[in-house]
Structures are given as structure tokens and as C-alpha cells.
Amino acid sequence: MKDNEQHDWHDTLIDRGLAELVGGEMPPDLTDRILAAAHSGQAEKVTLAEGTDVMITPIAHSNAKTWITIAVAISLCGVAVGLMLAEVRSARETALREVRSDRETALRTEPQAATQPNATSKGVYSIPGVVGNFVIDEREHIDTGEYFDDSYAGTPKSGLSGDKLQMMVEPHVIAEDYEGQAFSPLQTAPSSGKNPKLGFEFMPARPQARESGRMRDETLHAKERSLPSPYYSSDDVQYYAGSSVERLSEAPQVVRQRFRLGAGPRTEVDQYFEGAHLNRQIARQDVAGKTIVEFESLRSSREDLRELIERRRPQLGEQGTGPDSSGDQYTRINDNSFIKAEGGNAVSTFSIDVDTASYANVRQFLEQSRQLPPPDAVRIEELVNYFDYDYAGPIDETPFAAHMEIAACPWNAEHRLARIGIKGREIDRKVRPQSNLVFLIDVSGSMNEPNKLPLLVEGMKLLTRELGENDKVAIVVYASSEGLALESTRGDQQQTILAALMRLQAGGSTAGGAGIQLAYQTAQDNFIKGGVNRVILCTDGDFNVGVTGTPELERMAEEKAKESGVFLTVLGFGRGNLNDAMMEAISGKGNGNYHYVDNLTEARKLLVEQMVGTLVTIAKDVKIQVEFNPAQVAGYRLIGYENRMLRTEDFNDDKMDAGEIGAGHTVTALYEIVPVGKSVESGAVDPLKYQEEAKPQAGSDKLLTLKLRYKPPDGDTSTKLEFPVTDKGDSFTDATADFQFASAVASFGMLLRNSEYCGDATYDTVLETAGSASSRDHHGYRAEFMDLVRIAKQLQQ
Amino acid sequence: MSIVMSQPSIMQSPMMKLAPAQLAELVREHQADVWRYLRYLGATTADADDLTQETFLAVARAQFSEQSPQQTAAYLRTVARNQLLMARRRENHQISTVALAAAEQVWSTLVSETGSSVLLAALVDCLEKLEGRARAAIDGFYRDRRSREELAYDMNMKPDGVKTLLRRTREVLRNCIEKRM
Known part of the structure; x- marks a missing residue:
């Protein structure tokens, strides 16, 4: 009997675990609710005395009385709301009448705007061409459903737990972009010659009482640091909520409100906001070609917003794309083509890449979104490098060992496939060097989704639990401004670090550039010579305030990496506004690696199982150069690595940045080789008139020579390794299981990319090859890969 | 009592x-x-x-x-x-x-003493190893919220068979978790 009961409870426990992990039944966040109840004195007394038969609870005794009180209170509230509704309705109708009237006037004066096909007449806040987050003014309650499309992703959160804020929503940050046709009248401004892009952000009034301790003015005090972001909630209150409390006590119609405007050329800013009730310009900055202006207004944000919108409504002719429909951003990838192994073209040079983001992103598309990924989301080298291969590690002081294998190409019987395998030296996690880590965490509004900030926090908690007394962790957060959420803290102070992570909440716009600056500064301040110094950036990459352009961010990451010697790990989260292009670019320039976290398993893989590899860099600026022997090779094609290609002369240039390799990492690159005597499908080039054709060296049986260059993590001078390789003529079935599996993954990538070079590859051949090459699959990653292939095959059909 | x-x-x-x-x-x-x-x-x-x-x-x-x-x-x-x-x-x-x-x-x-996250992480790992009908049954029942009868129809089984399959799968998962922990 007892055994049966115990067995049942085991079953129930697993059942609950499955309901949570597979069914998504997550525990709710009841913090606000519990704290509010505690503050309002609803807590009941309990007795847990030994042997007590009945729990004594005052509430149980006074239940009837409580219910009567609640019923009376609800009745009174009902009456009051009923009386207020009529007044609110009347005010709303008046406002709408005014809007319609203004709109008709506008349409009369700007008839061309009325002919825009997507023009909308939804109401005051339904603004064609406007995207972003809207949060209404705190003093007036508005039924947002009536005014907002679903795409206007206002995400009001519950207000302060307490007694003053029942009608409040927060934060009142408004970030908007107007693009395309939206500013047609302004396009005539002589300054730009291209469509202007303009954004503005309402900033909270500065809370005088809290300013000394926490709240900061990001522009006026841009040099200051070590203060938490306003979105980083502490034990007492949320900072935005705090500021709103004070405004409630001010005069009802006069609110000091600050705006921050970011735009293209300065003239456009001035034209656009001409006549707005922006009473005083506070600051003006030109940052990377953009004008940032701060104003102070004595009118309510909503009033100003309404007026600006209505005044400019005729100019906003075309519907914009909202955050949900804006889509992820990927860099265009053009497959490497076949190159004839003649003259200087017989040399191929590229930087290694240990990123795995693309594989996890593809998995997210296939498993969760049930759709094929866009071709540009598929970086074949990242798919191949997601998996561990059984390469032997170095046996000497060299940081890595290189392996080459050549066999028949499975998708083209006439071609050969060469695999370069690199294995980084393993480091036992018990003896890994001291670590100085800075978690740079995006807590902006766009992160407020289950697969973003909550997943991020869980992932960082996993990593935190792996840390010890030799490690230091600081947490920098950024939303509308950046802040230090946790000073550098020893890794064995787990509760402090975990508590800081648990307090993170999302809201506001995204000043990612400012966050990067502060994170690097924090890492520098706590630099450990000879140790691991790394910034771990966790974001969806949707930067929209301050430095936002990919080239500027790349430059910033590159400069910071060179100045500070701090490495970078970028962890991407979420879907919908994932800026994959930017994150991949800055990780490359910032001596870093880039991974995408689509679930907690991936977080465990990166931050627990492969923690040492993710954190500890054993060699930097690792470049590969392959010189093909024209006597053996007619042509070749590097599979993947399209955005890692280098010029031949870059190989010996130590100033040229390249990829990093972590402890225990394996890196794999595949070349499809056209043997001599076979035709090479490459573009036709006229023969040179003024040079003699380079002649291949006779007598060499080598197929190619593999050269590698690398620098130690803290060095500036590279070391070269060189390995000549001969093709023994192995068939595909003679090849190792790892070779076969890597080729199957590459085939899968080509199929997903609809590559013209995929030859005879099909999803079935991929499955067959991967299945026979998956006997070594300790973590089940190869089995998961085959699941993905099956899903892709199904979706393709 | x-x-x-x-x-x-x-x-x-x-x-x-x-x-x-x-x-x-x-x-x-x-x-x-x-x-x-x-x-x-x-x-x-x-x-x-x-x-x-x-x-x-x-x-x-x-x-x-x-x-x-x-x-x-x-x-x-x-x-x-x-x-x-x-x-x-x-x-x-x-x-x-x-x-x-x-x-x-x-x-x-x-x-574990530090909370259920270790158990859940172990369960995630064990789930990854599930294949075939066991995985289909778990996904159908928990993720797609399909009833045993619907699953039985889809999988050409009897409803009691689905119930047994689910229970056995949970037992497999439990054993896997216990080994890991």
C-alpha cells in the first residue's frame, strides 16, 4: 500500500514536471500580489505548534464579516464607477469629435494623404506609420483596446503595490519610428536626400526625492556610472512608479515632462517639432550623424503627443510595420562559388568561427515556429560547428590540434570533400583560470516575453551556480539608460547574485550602446591579469536608442576589445525583432562568440556543459589558409564561412582580426574539391593578355597545404602552423563517422538555403547518413538533428 | 484526524x-x-x-x-x-x-535542497532522449493538450493503452532522472 502510494507520487511529480516543461504550465509571478496583500494587512496568523489538531486562523473565524465588508465595498465602487462612466464617456466622445473635426480639416488641406490606401480612422492613437511601444499618461485611464491595434505593443504592467496607484500604468515610455513614406513633406528638405528616420522617447519626470540615490538622467549625466537602470527594480519600489507618485501630487494640469528626440539631419527635427509645446531645450548632442535633442515641456505627455500626432497626421500616410511584424534581421548570405585553383586563386583564406547561434535559431524555427528558416538565417558553418566531433586534442604546448580528412563528396560523385578539423586544448573546469564576468543584460520592453528575459535569467542562474570563489560577477543592465545592477561580486556569494538576477524586470527602450560602454568599463575596473575577462551580452539586439547602427556598434566593440583586452560573448534571445546580423557582427569584432538561446537546454549546453569553452579563450585571431595544388585540384568551394572570408594577404597580417577558439572547442570546415580533369562551374574570365599563365609544380602528390595562424589570448604576435595533405582516395563509406555526420549537416544547411550547390542531396539522404553516423551521441544532439531534418522534410512537402 | x-x-x-x-x-x-x-x-x-x-x-x-x-x-x-x-x-x-x-x-x-530546477533540468535532458511513440504521446498529451481518446485514435491504440504508455514513459523518465541525480 505504502509502496503504491509512493509510486503514485513519483508519477505525479514527473507528471507535473512534464506539464511545466512540455505543456508550458509555468508558475506565475505572484510577487506583486503577495506584497500588496502583505502591505494591506491581509496576512493571517497561523499556528504550527506540534500536535495542534486544527490550524488557528483569524480569517477563518471572521470569514463572514470579511465577505460582508467586501460586498459592501464592491457595491459602493460599482455605484461610483457607474457615475464616473457617464462623465468619462462624455469626455471621450468630445475628444473624438475634436479629432474627427481636426482630421477632416487636415484631409481638406492635404487631400493626397487621404488617398493613401492604408489610411486609418481608428482614433486619436491609431497612427499610421507609427511603430513602437505606447504607454498612456498615468493620470487618465484609457481603454487601450479601443485605440490601439494589437501591433501597438503597449505592455502596461501592474503598478506599485501600495495605496496610491490603483489607476496607474507604467512606464510611460514612448518610442516611435516613422519610416518610408511617412514624412513625405519632410522629404523635400534639402539635407538628406533619403527617407528620414526619426524616433522620440518620453522620459519620466525626474523624481526629486529618489534622484540622489537611484534615478538618473541619462543625457545630462552621461559621464556618470554605477547607478542602476530605472527599469531595475529594487526592494522598495520600481523607479518609474516612484516618479509617478510624485507627479500625482503636483498640480493636476501642469506636468513637467521631458522628451528625447533622435533623428536624422537636424533640420528635420526642427521642422517636425516646430510649434510643439516643448518649452525648453535642455541638451542637444550629435552622435554618429544623429541629432539627439532633449526638451522639457510643461504639458502632459499625452496632450503633447495627441497634438503632435494630429498636426502631422496628414503627413503620415502609409501604415508602418509594427514590432511584431518588423521581423528578424539577417545579413544576406551568398553561397561561396567554385573557384578555379589557378595562380593566386589557388589560395583560400578565412577566419575560424565557433558561433553556434544559427543552429539554435534554425531549431527554433523548425521546432517551435514550425516553419522553414529564411535562407539568410542558415549559416552552414554554425550548423556544422554546433556538434562535438571526436578530434584528438594537442599533445604539445600548441593550443589546438588540426586534423584533415578527404573522401568522396556525398552529394556529387565526381567531387571530393575535404574536412579540416580543429580541436582546442581541454581545460579541466576545476583548474580554469580566475574569471571576471560582466553580465550585460537587456531589460528593455522588447525583452518582456517568456522566451527572452525569463529564459535569460534562468540561463544566467545556471551559470552563476557553476561559479565559485575564484570568480567575480557584475551585472550591468540597460533599457532607456544603463546602470550597474550588481557591483562585481565574488562567485561564491550565490544568493546575492541570484537575488540580483531575480529582480530584473523588462520595460522601456534600448540604449544598448551605452550598456556596452558601461559593461566594458566595469570589466576593466575589475580586470584579472591572466584570467578570464569577459562581457556576456544577453539581448534580442533590438537597440533603438543611442548608438544603434551595426557599423557603429561593430566599431565600438572592436575598439573596446582592443583597449581593454576583454572578450565578448553574445547570447541572442527571442523571435520577431532578433537582430542576428548585428549580434553576429559585434561578436566577431569584439573578440567574441555568438550563440542563440532558444530554450533552457541550450542555456545549459552553453553555460554549464560547455562553460569552460564558452568562457575561456585559448587562442585568438585564428586564421586558416589552404593552398591547393593545381596539379591535383581543378577547383574548390568553401562550404559556409561566407562572412568570414579574408584576403590572401590578411593571413600574415597580425593586425587583421579573426575568430577566437575556446577551451575544448571543435571547429570544422569543409571544402568541396573538383579534381583535376573535371570541369569547374565558375564564371568565365577572359585569358590575361600581359601575364604568363601560372604553371602547376609537377611531381607533387600533395592535394593541398593547410596553414593556420593564431595568437595567444593576451598576445599580439601570431604563430604559424603548416600541414601538407595527400588524398588517399577514400570513398565516403571509408570516411569516419564524424566526417559523414558533418557532411550530412552541411547538406542539410544547403537544402535549407536552397543552395544551387546541394547536388544530389535530399532530406532522405541526410537522414540516412546522419543516422548511420550517430552512434556517438552522448547528449542526444545528433538525434535531435535528425528530428529537425524530419520536420524540415515535412514542411518542405 | x-x-x-x-x-x-x-x-x-x-x-x-x-x-x-x-x-x-x-x-x-x-x-x-x-x-x-x-x-x-x-x-x-x-x-x-x-x-x-x-x-x-x-x-x-x-x-x-x-x-x-x-x-x-x-x-x-x-x-x-x-x-x-x-x-x-x-x-x-x-x-x-x-x-x-x-x-x-x-x-x-x-x-534537491536548492529547489526543483535541478529536477527540471534533469527532466529536460531525459526528455531529449525520448523517441518514437513515447515522445509522440508525451508531446500530444502535454504540449498539444489532446485527450487520451484523441491520442488513441491518432496512434491506433486503445485509450487504456495510451494511459499505460504515458505512465510507462513517465516511469522511464523517473528512472532516467534518478540516474542523473
């Missing part, structure tokens, strides 16, 4: 109450596991929400101070269990305290 409840050693002097900041910290750290525990004991999601709240409110009124995370977790489970018992009694529902004791024993065996 008698309830045997040992006095937790972490109770402090009678006049001491939990400060708001401490309560907030306590809630953030433990609410998920309290909620999971209540769901495990059979509370509905709505009841689990309410009882989690009542558990922490009870602790806020008690003379509580944290001595170790393990003791705190055990104490919160005790309070939560009592809240569930009281709620059931108010509804005139019978609940077996023997069964609750067995439940607690299983929980404290499988769920």
Missing part, C-alpha cells in the same frame, strides 16, 4: 515579524517551488495561486528568520501543506494526511 506538525526550528522570538524587503526576497526566491508543490499536492492552478499567497502571508505574520535555504524551503512546504489542508476542510473535502506525508517524502527525495 490528527495532524502531526513539528515546530520548525527557525521560528524566532514571538514579537518579530518579517520585514517587507525580506518578504519580497523570500517570495522571489521560493514562490515558484511553493506553487509547484501545491500543484503537485493536487491544488488547481487558481487554488495554487491563492494558497501560495496565503503561505507567504502566513510566514510574514510568523516570527520567521531564514537560517538556510534548505530549512526555509522545508518550512514553506509545511506551511503550504497546512494551507491546503485548511482550504480542503473549509470545502468539507477529506484529504489523507498519510498520503500527504508520502507526497512530502517523495518530493524531498527527488527535489
